Amino acid sequence: MSDTHDKSSGAPMGTGGRAIDPDADEARFVPPGNPLRPRGAAVFAAGALLAFVVMALAPQYRWGVPVGALGIAVATLGLLDLLGTFDDPPERVAARVGIRELLGPLALLGGGVAALVALVTLSVAGHLPPTPFARGDSPAPLALASSAITIPAAFLTAVVGAYRLGERLGPYRVDEAGAPRPLFRRHGFWLVALVTLLYLPMLGSHSLTDPWETHYGEVAREILARNDWISLWWAQDGWFWSKPVLDFWMQALAMATFGVRYRPGEMLSAVAEGRTPWPEWAVRLPIFALTLIAVYLLYKAVARTFSRRAGLLAGVVLSTMPQWFLVSHQTMTDMPFVATMAAAMALFLLGIHADEAEEARVYEVDLGVLKVGLSVYHLVLGAIIACALPQILYLLSRHLEIRVAPLGLRLHDDVFSSGSAGNCGLPGNEPCRSVLPVLPGLKPALQALIWAQTLGIVLYASWGERRVQRLLFLAAWFFAALSTMAKGPAGFGLPVLCALAYVVVSGRHRDLLKMEIPVGLLVLACVALPWFVAMYARHGQPFTDRLLFHDMFKRAFTHVHDTNEGDDVSFRYYVWQLGYAMFPWTGLVPASLLWWLRRREGGATGEPGSVEARRSDASVFLAMWFLFGFALFSLMLTKFHHYILPAVPPAAMLTGILLDDMLRLEGAAGIARRVQGASTRALSTRLRPEITYERAMLGAVAIGAALLVFLVGRDLAMAREGQPSQARLLHLFTYNYKRPWPPSLDFSATLWAFTAAAAILCSLLVIARLRRHVLYALVALAVAFAAWGLDVYFVRTSPHWGQRETLLAYMRASQDVPGPLVAYQMNWKGENFYAGNRVPAFVSSGKRFQDYINEQKRKGVKTFYFVTEHGRINALSNELGSPRIFERLTSPELNNKFLVVRATFE
DSSP: OOOEEOTTTOOEEOTTSOBOOHHHHHHOSSOOOOOOOHHHHHHHHHHHHHHHHHHHBSSOOTTHHHHHHHHHHHHHHHHHHHTTTTOOOGGGEEEEEEHHHHHHHHHHHHHHHHHHHHHHHHHHHTOSOSSTTOOOSSOOTTTTOOHHHHHHHHHHHHHHHHHHHHHHHOOSSBOTTSOBOOGGGOHHHHHHHHHHHHHSTTTTSSOOOTTHHHHHHHHHHHHHHHTOSSSOBOGGGOBOOSSOSHHHHHHHHHHHHTTOOOSTTOTTGGGGGTOOOOTHHHHHHHHHHHHHHHHHHHHHHHHHHTOHHHHHHHHHHHHTSHHHHHHTTOOSSHHHHHHHHHHHHHHHHHHHTSOTTOBOOEEEEEOSSOEEEEOHHHHHHHHHHHHHHHHHHHHHHTTEEEETTTTEEEEOOOOEEESOTTOTTSTTSOOOEEEOOSOTTSOHHHHHHHHHHHHHHHHHHTTTOOBHHHHHHHHHHHHHHHHHHHHSTHHHHHHHHHHHHHHHHHTOGGGGGGSOHHHHHHHHHHHHHHHHHHHHHHHOHHHHIIIIIIIIIHHHHSOOSOOOTTSOOSTHHHHHHHHHHTTTSTTTHHHHHHHHHHHHHHHHTSOTTSHHHHHHHHHHHHHHHHHHHHHHHHHOSSOOGGGGGGGHHHHHHHHHHHHHHHHHHSHHHHHHHHTTTSOHHHHHHHHHHHHHHHHHHHHHHHHHHHHHHHHHHHHHHSOBTTBOGGGHHHHTTOSOTTOOOOTTOOOHHHHHHHHHHHHHHHHHTTSGGGHHHHHHHHHHHHHHHHHHIIIIIHHHHTTTSSSHHHHHHHHHHHHHSOOOEEEESOOSSHHHHHTTTOSOEESSOSHHHHHHHHHHHHTTOOEEEEEEEGGGHHHHHHHHOOOSEEEESSOTTTOSSEEEEEEEOO
16 A cells, blocks of 8 residues: 655644654654553463473474474463554555354365375375375375475465455555555566476475485484484584584474384384384475575565566576476575575565665454554564564473473483484494583573564564565564574575675665664664574584684685585686576676666666665675675685575575566567657657667577576586586586496487477577567577476485485385495485484494404394495495395495495395
8 A cells, every 4th residue: 555645734744644744753762562462461371381392302292393382372462462562543444354254265274184184194104195196106196196296286275375365454555446456476486386386296296315415304304303402413423513503403393293103213113003104394395495595585575576477587587497306305504594694685686675764564463352553563573573582482491391290300410422322322323421511601591682672672672663675674683583484594684685786886875774774783683693593502613613713714715625626616607507507597697687787777867766776786695695695605625516506596586576667668669658648759760779789688698598598508418528418407416526427318309308398498599579479489499498407407406415215115125135335335324314323333444344244243143135236336335244145135226326235144
């Protein structure tokens, strides 16, 4: 709703007609809030107590995480009610609705969410086949259904329910007649539907990929098995200090919620019950959620500044870029880092162009016994509370242990354990022992008090804040805090750097006062810092030395464990990788990175705040984001292909905007729109040189794009430098670039077909009258490429780059011939994750390995199973001596790197 003005005073009016004095609000540090509601304190106490008790329970129960999450939700609502935020005065209310009118949409939303949770839980347990064509090993209760169909359907049902709920509350966007815009005319809905149908069907239906997914999945599994959400453990490698905690928390929460059997030896134990479990659904689903949020917020930012079509095209371009859609299916830390950072950037872009006087719309819901006013304030502040409060309560719970049988309470200082839960006696694993904090004076209770005070200041400073612009900036700070929790200081450093550069370049220095910097820093502190401080209190300087100096500082200025021997790691390195990361849009990206300069020239002559100026400023911000991201990771000496992912979203946004410009300028329709409302002949004569120049430029862009995309596609499809180039897509997120490609897989013909189609379509962009149809065909081609990449390429290569299938082979074989599984000269962590770390691990063998085998033989064990690499099979055979049976249970066609061997002795 647009702002109105008080005719008597000339002051701008907020939503609902309340006059706003921007200067007075800026002078007042704390906007006036509503009176306190004591009832909220009781609700807050009940929810916080429930969550606290769950956290303090000594045994960890299957229902613990869902019940604890319910307690946090209740406590969050109670705290917001205590502040009176549901009691905004009538003049702020934009729409009123009774609860009965919301029952239908609520049922649709709740039913979709409940169905999603149930279906993912069934898939994790192995009750649902992954595809309609899957052949189960035993009858499934829902054999006619499949996770590839039912899970996306449930998710989209929830999305439709959320839209219907918003429509009933009171639409924010209406058409020319004042009616809410229909669902099927909403570009954002179609973008969400497209991403869901591309990303969700096979999300959890193939193996975790070595090494990153299996590494981080095992760390997350140990959080649950050890019941310790602060100190991370990494199989036989000890404490895990290489990455911050967000990715591991998300995976652990999802595993607990969806019923993954995370205890030692139980990850795939459903095989013994005749089912094939899919824990991958649980660990990957949070990554999908963050990816979707980032894409949607970027769409909103571009749509608000340029057009809805530009936002939709930008979202489609990003969603169909290989590095983005492949990493969105990886439980590595990069997508949590980049998706949350992209969300922060999008919210900043929305905030910087928002009307500073506009207030958040309040929707009043009549519940019968009371009336509740809802607004975006509750979404933003509720998210901050819901992320900060559990950390505060968990720190407090470190001083109390509650036992159920027998019932008892025990107060104590912070004591935690080292070692892999349930596996401490196995070879390769350290002994389990109790550990005391390095800084005993910095007790968890004291830390909790500090963060509670910080959260309290945030809430006090934002108590009466209803300005949309300020709330958008607070939301941006919140996502920057999450990004920091995902991968460290770059999570907030890069957005802050881009924001400052934007302010300097655009000359909007006064906007710094509107960016909620003091409160934003406090949000960053109470959301992102508690885990870092708790880890330092427990582990001291060795933790910071490893995380901050070795894995961050040294990676920037030295080579730390990279795998680029023989490659040119200069400026060219990420130019080279971005070509593959953005296929089939590679040809248009360079043009989009320069096209915004023309808009900058036009915006410089526009009035401040005009559409031209806003678009120019937004283009500057996106270009700065790309340039700073590219420069930062190009200057780092340690390089992996996936490090350049932060530069992909801004390039995609600029490409989508270029596509929209091409559609707007093409053909006679574009000329007619530009001369509308004036003398067509006169303006056509005056504008014809400019139009001709732009069309000539687009023709040159088309020719260059066709040539570039062909060269990049050729590299993807044709074997070069001794390595099949069809592995280059996997190299966008994997680790060992020298790993051989499976001879049984050949996608070269398909890649050549996509390359030829992309090059032909780009070259056809030269023809102005065909440009609209060609662009839509190019979008369709990109969507088809993403679908093939996720549902064919990724699914068929995952058995070779993972260990799910090899561990399943062991589980099935051991049902008939029991025997222990041993990891021989392995350190990829897939063997740990899928075995629940119940696996003797011999990274290096020799006498220690032989002594273990002889000891087990003396105990009566006659059959052993070994997981190892194909190239180490002869060494294993020699070290075992002369087993009566030495047989391979898996073939190179199943996994060309790993295999399972069964050895039987007399």
